[in-house]
Amino acid sequence: MNIIKNLILGSGPAGLTAAIYSSRSNLEPVLLSGNEPGGQLTVTSLVENFPGFENGILGPELMNSMREQAINVGTKIIDDTAISVDFSKKPFVVSTERNGELYAHTIIISTGASAKWLGLEGEKRLMGKGVSGCATCDGAFFKEKVVAVVGGGDSAMEDSLFVSKFASKVYLIHRRDEFRASKIMQDRVKDNPKIEIIFNSEIKDIIGEDKVVSIDIFNNKTGETKNVPLDGVFIAIGHTPNTSIFKSSIDIDDNGYIKVHDFTKTNIAGIFAAGDVSDPKYKQAISSAGMGCIASIDSLHFLEDNNLTQ
Ligand SMILES: Cc1cc2nc3c(=O)[nH]c(=O)nc-3n(C[C@H](O)[C@H](O)[C@H](O)COP(=O)(O)OP(=O)(O)OC[C@H]3O[C@@H](n4cnc5c(N)ncnc54)[C@H](O)[C@@H]3O)c2cc1C
Structure with a gap:
Protein backbone atom coordinates (compact mmCIF):
# COMPACT_ATOMS: atom_id res chain seq x y z
CA MET A 1 0.00 0.00 0.00
CA ASN A 2 1.36 3.44 -0.95
CA ILE A 3 0.91 5.71 2.07
CA ILE A 4 1.07 9.46 1.54
CA LYS A 5 2.74 11.26 4.42
CA ASN A 6 0.77 14.47 3.99
CA LEU A 7 -2.40 14.63 1.88
CA ILE A 8 -3.85 18.10 1.27
CA LEU A 9 -7.46 18.60 0.20
CA GLY A 10 -8.03 21.82 -1.75
CA SER A 11 -5.99 24.17 -3.93
CA GLY A 12 -6.91 27.61 -2.58
CA PRO A 13 -4.39 29.81 -0.70
CA ALA A 14 -4.57 27.52 2.38
CA GLY A 15 -3.96 24.24 0.53
CA LEU A 16 -1.24 25.56 -1.77
CA THR A 17 0.63 27.30 1.05
CA ALA A 18 0.46 24.08 3.08
CA ALA A 19 1.80 22.22 0.04
CA ILE A 20 4.75 24.61 -0.36
CA TYR A 21 5.72 24.22 3.30
CA SER A 22 5.20 20.45 3.33
CA SER A 23 7.30 20.03 0.18
CA ARG A 24 10.10 22.02 1.76
CA SER A 25 9.90 19.80 4.86
CA ASN A 26 10.38 16.73 2.67
CA LEU A 27 6.89 15.43 3.38
CA GLU A 28 6.32 14.71 -0.34
CA PRO A 29 2.78 16.10 -0.16
CA VAL A 30 0.00 15.10 -2.52
CA LEU A 31 -2.68 17.73 -3.12
CA LEU A 32 -6.18 17.17 -4.54
CA SER A 33 -7.20 20.36 -6.33
CA GLY A 34 -10.98 19.78 -6.20
CA ASN A 35 -13.56 21.05 -8.62
CA GLU A 36 -12.48 24.69 -8.29
CA PRO A 37 -8.71 24.61 -8.91
CA GLY A 38 -7.21 27.74 -7.33
CA GLY A 39 -10.27 28.30 -5.12
CA GLN A 40 -12.38 31.40 -4.62
CA LEU A 41 -9.79 33.93 -5.82
CA THR A 42 -10.11 32.56 -9.35
CA VAL A 43 -13.51 34.30 -9.64
CA THR A 44 -12.26 37.74 -8.72
CA SER A 45 -10.22 40.34 -10.59
CA LEU A 46 -7.73 42.61 -8.79
CA VAL A 47 -6.47 41.50 -5.37
CA GLU A 48 -4.87 44.51 -3.66
CA ASN A 49 -4.40 43.18 -0.13
CA PHE A 50 -2.12 40.17 -0.66
CA PRO A 51 1.40 41.28 0.36
CA GLY A 52 4.18 41.25 -2.19
CA PHE A 53 2.47 42.87 -5.17
CA GLU A 54 2.92 46.65 -5.15
CA ASN A 55 0.18 47.23 -7.73
CA GLY A 56 -2.01 44.30 -6.73
CA ILE A 57 -2.38 41.11 -8.75
CA LEU A 58 -5.25 39.44 -10.58
CA GLY A 59 -6.80 36.63 -8.51
CA PRO A 60 -6.34 33.88 -11.15
CA GLU A 61 -2.73 34.99 -11.75
CA LEU A 62 -1.94 34.82 -8.01
CA MET A 63 -3.42 31.34 -7.72
CA ASN A 64 -1.62 30.12 -10.83
CA SER A 65 1.71 31.35 -9.39
CA MET A 66 1.01 29.60 -6.08
CA ARG A 67 0.24 26.37 -7.93
CA GLU A 68 3.44 26.61 -10.02
CA GLN A 69 5.48 27.38 -6.88
CA ALA A 70 4.00 24.33 -5.12
CA ILE A 71 4.86 22.12 -8.12
CA ASN A 72 8.37 23.59 -8.42
CA VAL A 73 9.19 22.69 -4.81
CA GLY A 74 7.93 19.13 -5.30
CA THR A 75 4.19 18.92 -4.62
CA LYS A 76 2.29 16.27 -6.55
CA ILE A 77 -1.00 17.85 -7.60
CA ILE A 78 -3.83 15.58 -8.66
CA ASP A 79 -6.77 17.28 -10.37
CA ASP A 80 -9.42 15.25 -8.59
CA THR A 81 -11.96 15.63 -5.78
CA ALA A 82 -12.40 13.79 -2.48
CA ILE A 83 -15.86 12.21 -2.32
CA SER A 84 -15.74 10.40 1.04
CA VAL A 85 -13.38 9.83 3.95
CA ASP A 86 -12.74 7.24 6.64
CA PHE A 87 -10.84 8.78 9.54
CA SER A 88 -11.49 5.80 11.84
CA LYS A 89 -8.77 3.79 10.04
CA LYS A 90 -4.98 4.24 10.18
CA PRO A 91 -3.72 5.23 7.70
CA PHE A 92 -6.66 7.54 6.97
CA VAL A 93 -8.61 6.75 3.79
CA VAL A 94 -9.84 9.29 1.25
CA SER A 95 -11.91 8.13 -1.73
CA THR A 96 -11.65 10.23 -4.85
CA GLU A 97 -13.85 10.73 -7.90
CA ARG A 98 -11.36 9.32 -10.46
CA ASN A 99 -8.31 7.95 -8.64
CA GLY A 100 -9.84 5.45 -6.23
CA GLU A 101 -8.71 5.38 -2.60
CA LEU A 102 -5.75 7.33 -1.20
CA TYR A 103 -4.11 6.44 2.14
CA ALA A 104 -2.43 9.08 4.30
CA HIS A 105 -0.73 9.46 7.69
CA THR A 106 -1.79 13.12 7.96
CA ILE A 107 -4.43 15.15 6.16
CA ILE A 108 -4.87 18.90 5.83
CA ILE A 109 -8.47 19.83 5.03
CA SER A 110 -8.49 23.13 3.14
CA THR A 111 -11.66 22.75 1.12
CA GLY A 112 -12.74 26.36 1.70
CA ALA A 113 -16.18 27.83 1.77
CA SER A 114 -18.55 28.95 -0.94
CA ALA A 115 -20.05 32.43 -0.73
CA LYS A 116 -23.83 32.39 -1.08
CA TRP A 117 -25.12 34.41 -4.01
CA LEU A 118 -28.52 35.76 -4.98
CA GLY A 119 -28.52 33.75 -8.21
CA LEU A 120 -29.11 36.69 -10.58
CA ALA A 236 -23.33 39.52 2.41
CA ILE A 237 -25.83 36.69 2.85
CA GLY A 238 -23.37 34.16 4.23
CA HIS A 239 -21.01 31.34 3.30
CA THR A 240 -21.37 27.57 3.13
CA PRO A 241 -18.23 25.72 4.28
CA ASN A 242 -17.35 22.79 2.03
CA THR A 243 -17.58 20.13 4.74
CA SER A 244 -20.43 17.84 3.68
CA ILE A 245 -18.12 14.82 3.21
CA PHE A 246 -16.58 15.24 6.68
CA LYS A 247 -19.81 15.65 8.67
CA SER A 248 -19.94 12.20 10.20
CA SER A 249 -16.15 11.90 10.65
CA ILE A 250 -15.01 15.05 12.42
CA ASP A 251 -16.28 17.74 14.83
CA ILE A 252 -18.13 20.46 12.98
CA ASP A 253 -19.96 23.49 14.42
CA ASP A 254 -23.64 24.38 13.92
CA ASN A 255 -22.82 26.43 10.81
CA GLY A 256 -20.80 23.65 9.18
CA TYR A 257 -17.29 24.94 9.96
CA ILE A 258 -14.66 22.43 11.14
CA LYS A 259 -13.88 23.01 14.82
CA VAL A 260 -10.17 23.59 15.52
CA HIS A 261 -8.02 24.19 18.57
CA ASP A 262 -4.40 25.46 18.63
CA PHE A 263 -5.09 27.11 15.23
CA THR A 264 -5.45 24.04 12.96
CA LYS A 265 -5.85 20.88 15.07
CA THR A 266 -9.16 19.03 14.76
CA ASN A 267 -10.56 16.50 17.24
CA ILE A 268 -8.69 13.75 15.37
CA ALA A 269 -4.90 13.66 15.85
CA GLY A 270 -3.24 13.82 12.43
CA ILE A 271 -6.14 15.64 10.74
CA PHE A 272 -5.72 19.41 10.42
CA ALA A 273 -7.95 22.12 8.96
CA ALA A 274 -6.86 25.42 7.44
CA GLY A 275 -8.44 28.40 5.71
CA ASP A 276 -12.09 29.35 5.23
CA VAL A 277 -13.26 25.78 6.01
CA SER A 278 -12.52 26.38 9.70
CA ASP A 279 -12.74 30.17 9.81
CA PRO A 280 -16.18 31.78 10.05
CA LYS A 281 -14.64 35.16 10.91
CA TYR A 282 -11.67 36.45 8.90
CA LYS A 283 -12.12 34.70 5.51
CA GLN A 284 -9.10 36.26 3.76
CA ALA A 285 -6.53 34.85 1.35
CA ILE A 286 -3.60 35.84 3.57
CA SER A 287 -5.15 34.46 6.78
CA SER A 288 -5.95 31.22 4.92
CA ALA A 289 -2.39 31.02 3.62
CA GLY A 290 -1.11 31.59 7.18
CA MET A 291 -3.24 28.74 8.48
CA GLY A 292 -2.00 26.52 5.65
CA CYS A 293 1.56 27.19 6.82
CA ILE A 294 0.65 26.32 10.42
CA ALA A 295 -1.19 23.13 9.37
CA SER A 296 1.87 21.97 7.44
CA ILE A 297 4.20 22.56 10.40
CA ASP A 298 1.69 20.80 12.71
CA SER A 299 1.62 17.85 10.27
CA LEU A 300 5.42 17.67 10.33
CA HIS A 301 5.46 17.61 14.14
CA PHE A 302 2.78 14.90 14.21
CA LEU A 303 4.73 12.75 11.75
CA GLU A 304 7.98 13.24 13.70
CA ASP A 305 6.33 12.48 17.04
CA ASN A 306 4.89 9.25 15.62
CA ASN A 307 8.04 8.19 13.70
CA LEU A 308 6.21 8.44 10.38
CA THR A 309 8.59 10.67 8.43
CA GLN A 310 10.35 7.85 6.56
C1 LIG B 1 -15.38 37.30 -5.21
C2 LIG B 1 -14.37 37.14 -4.10
C3 LIG B 1 -13.34 38.06 -3.99
C4 LIG B 1 -12.40 37.93 -2.97
N1 LIG B 1 -11.39 38.83 -2.90
C5 LIG B 1 -10.45 38.69 -1.94
C6 LIG B 1 -9.37 39.63 -1.85
O1 LIG B 1 -9.25 40.57 -2.64
N2 LIG B 1 -8.45 39.42 -0.86
C7 LIG B 1 -8.56 38.41 0.06
O2 LIG B 1 -7.70 38.27 0.92
N3 LIG B 1 -9.57 37.52 0.00
C8 LIG B 1 -10.52 37.65 -0.97
N4 LIG B 1 -11.56 36.78 -1.02
C9 LIG B 1 -11.64 35.71 0.00
C10 LIG B 1 -10.63 34.60 -0.37
O3 LIG B 1 -10.85 34.21 -1.69
C11 LIG B 1 -10.79 33.41 0.57
O4 LIG B 1 -10.67 33.83 1.91
C12 LIG B 1 -9.71 32.37 0.29
O5 LIG B 1 -9.75 31.98 -1.06
C13 LIG B 1 -9.91 31.12 1.17
O6 LIG B 1 -8.91 30.23 0.84
P1 LIG B 1 -9.03 28.68 1.13
O7 LIG B 1 -7.77 28.07 0.63
O8 LIG B 1 -9.41 28.46 2.53
O9 LIG B 1 -10.28 28.15 0.29
P2 LIG B 1 -10.80 28.38 -1.18
O10 LIG B 1 -10.14 29.49 -1.89
O11 LIG B 1 -12.29 28.41 -1.01
O12 LIG B 1 -10.39 27.01 -1.91
C14 LIG B 1 -11.00 25.81 -1.58
C15 LIG B 1 -10.39 24.72 -2.44
O13 LIG B 1 -10.88 23.46 -1.98
C16 LIG B 1 -11.19 22.65 -3.12
N5 LIG B 1 -12.17 21.66 -2.69
C17 LIG B 1 -13.44 21.82 -2.24
N6 LIG B 1 -14.01 20.63 -1.98
C18 LIG B 1 -13.07 19.69 -2.23
C19 LIG B 1 -13.03 18.26 -2.16
N7 LIG B 1 -14.10 17.55 -1.76
N8 LIG B 1 -11.89 17.61 -2.51
C20 LIG B 1 -10.79 18.31 -2.90
N9 LIG B 1 -10.76 19.66 -3.00
C21 LIG B 1 -11.88 20.32 -2.68
C22 LIG B 1 -11.69 23.64 -4.16
O14 LIG B 1 -11.58 23.08 -5.45
C23 LIG B 1 -10.74 24.80 -3.92
O15 LIG B 1 -9.57 24.60 -4.66
C24 LIG B 1 -12.51 36.86 -2.03
C25 LIG B 1 -13.55 35.94 -2.15
C26 LIG B 1 -14.47 36.06 -3.17
C27 LIG B 1 -15.58 35.05 -3.31
Missing part, protein backbone atom coordinates in the same frame (compact mmCIF):
# COMPACT_ATOMS: atom_id res chain seq x y z
CA GLU A 121 -27.73 36.71 -14.11
CA GLY A 122 -26.26 40.22 -13.66
CA GLU A 123 -24.55 39.15 -10.45
CA LYS A 124 -22.46 36.52 -12.20
CA ARG A 125 -21.75 38.65 -15.29
CA LEU A 126 -20.68 41.71 -13.26
CA MET A 127 -18.65 39.82 -10.64
CA GLY A 128 -15.46 41.83 -10.05
CA LYS A 129 -16.98 44.68 -12.10
CA GLY A 130 -18.98 46.17 -9.26
CA VAL A 131 -20.39 42.99 -7.72
CA SER A 132 -18.41 41.58 -4.80
CA GLY A 133 -18.77 39.00 -2.05
CA CYS A 134 -16.05 40.53 0.12
CA ALA A 135 -16.27 44.07 1.53
CA THR A 136 -12.91 43.83 3.33
CA CYS A 137 -11.30 42.95 0.00
CA ASP A 138 -13.07 45.34 -2.35
CA GLY A 139 -14.49 48.17 -0.22
CA ALA A 140 -11.55 50.48 -0.95
CA PHE A 141 -12.35 50.38 -4.69
CA PHE A 142 -15.53 52.40 -3.99
CA LYS A 143 -14.17 55.76 -2.72
CA GLU A 144 -16.95 58.41 -2.96
CA LYS A 145 -19.22 55.94 -4.80
CA VAL A 146 -22.73 54.74 -4.08
CA VAL A 147 -23.08 51.06 -3.17
CA ALA A 148 -25.60 48.55 -1.83
CA VAL A 149 -24.99 45.81 0.73
CA VAL A 150 -27.43 42.89 0.78
CA GLY A 151 -28.16 40.89 3.95
CA GLY A 152 -29.47 41.08 7.48
CA GLY A 153 -26.91 39.33 9.69
CA ASP A 154 -23.79 40.54 11.47
CA SER A 155 -21.70 40.17 8.28
CA ALA A 156 -24.01 42.53 6.39
CA MET A 157 -23.81 45.06 9.25
CA GLU A 158 -20.02 44.77 9.38
CA ASP A 159 -19.74 45.07 5.61
CA SER A 160 -21.99 48.17 5.51
CA LEU A 161 -19.98 49.88 8.23
CA PHE A 162 -16.70 48.96 6.55
CA VAL A 163 -17.76 50.15 3.08
CA SER A 164 -19.16 53.38 4.55
CA LYS A 165 -15.57 54.40 5.34
CA PHE A 166 -15.05 54.77 1.59
CA ALA A 167 -18.41 55.13 -0.14
CA SER A 168 -20.45 58.35 -0.16
CA LYS A 169 -23.67 56.37 0.40
CA VAL A 170 -24.56 52.79 1.34
CA TYR A 171 -27.99 51.22 0.85
CA LEU A 172 -28.41 48.26 3.21
CA ILE A 173 -31.05 46.03 1.62
CA HIS A 174 -32.81 43.28 3.55
CA ARG A 175 -35.74 41.12 2.48
CA ARG A 176 -37.38 41.02 5.92
CA ASP A 177 -38.69 43.83 8.15
CA GLU A 178 -36.00 43.32 10.80
CA PHE A 179 -32.37 42.27 10.97
CA ARG A 180 -31.17 39.11 12.67
CA ALA A 181 -27.83 40.81 13.49
CA SER A 182 -26.83 41.55 17.09
CA LYS A 183 -28.34 44.70 18.60
CA ILE A 184 -25.00 46.45 18.97
CA MET A 185 -24.20 46.01 15.27
CA GLN A 186 -27.69 47.16 14.28
CA ASP A 187 -27.30 50.27 16.45
CA ARG A 188 -23.97 51.12 14.85
CA VAL A 189 -25.55 50.82 11.40
CA LYS A 190 -28.58 52.92 12.38
CA ASP A 191 -26.30 55.63 13.81
CA ASN A 192 -24.25 55.87 10.62
CA PRO A 193 -25.49 58.81 8.51
CA LYS A 194 -24.13 57.32 5.26
CA ILE A 195 -26.19 54.11 5.57
CA GLU A 196 -29.82 54.01 4.41
CA ILE A 197 -31.70 50.86 5.44
CA ILE A 198 -34.22 49.44 2.97
CA PHE A 199 -36.36 46.69 4.56
CA ASN A 200 -38.77 44.26 2.88
CA SER A 201 -36.83 44.50 -0.35
CA GLU A 202 -35.06 42.16 -2.76
CA ILE A 203 -32.72 42.90 -5.63
CA LYS A 204 -34.36 41.61 -8.78
CA ASP A 205 -31.73 42.69 -11.30
CA ILE A 206 -28.20 44.13 -11.38
CA ILE A 207 -27.84 46.30 -14.44
CA GLY A 208 -24.76 47.31 -16.44
CA GLU A 209 -22.66 46.27 -19.45
CA ASP A 210 -19.01 46.45 -18.30
CA LYS A 211 -19.74 47.75 -14.81
CA VAL A 212 -22.64 48.03 -12.42
CA VAL A 213 -24.79 51.13 -13.09
CA SER A 214 -28.00 50.40 -11.18
CA ILE A 215 -30.19 47.79 -9.48
CA ASP A 216 -33.90 47.00 -9.56
CA ILE A 217 -35.30 46.64 -6.05
CA PHE A 218 -38.62 44.87 -5.47
CA ASN A 219 -40.57 45.77 -2.33
CA ASN A 220 -42.21 42.54 -1.19
CA LYS A 221 -44.78 44.46 0.95
CA THR A 222 -46.03 46.99 -1.61
CA GLY A 223 -45.23 44.98 -4.76
CA GLU A 224 -43.43 48.01 -6.27
CA THR A 225 -40.14 47.83 -8.14
CA LYS A 226 -37.79 50.81 -8.32
CA ASN A 227 -34.52 51.39 -10.11
CA VAL A 228 -31.64 52.75 -8.01
CA PRO A 229 -28.48 54.08 -9.71
CA LEU A 230 -25.26 52.98 -7.99
CA ASP A 231 -21.71 51.72 -8.58
CA GLY A 232 -21.36 48.56 -6.53
CA VAL A 233 -23.23 45.72 -4.85
CA PHE A 234 -21.84 43.69 -1.94
CA ILE A 235 -23.57 40.38 -1.31
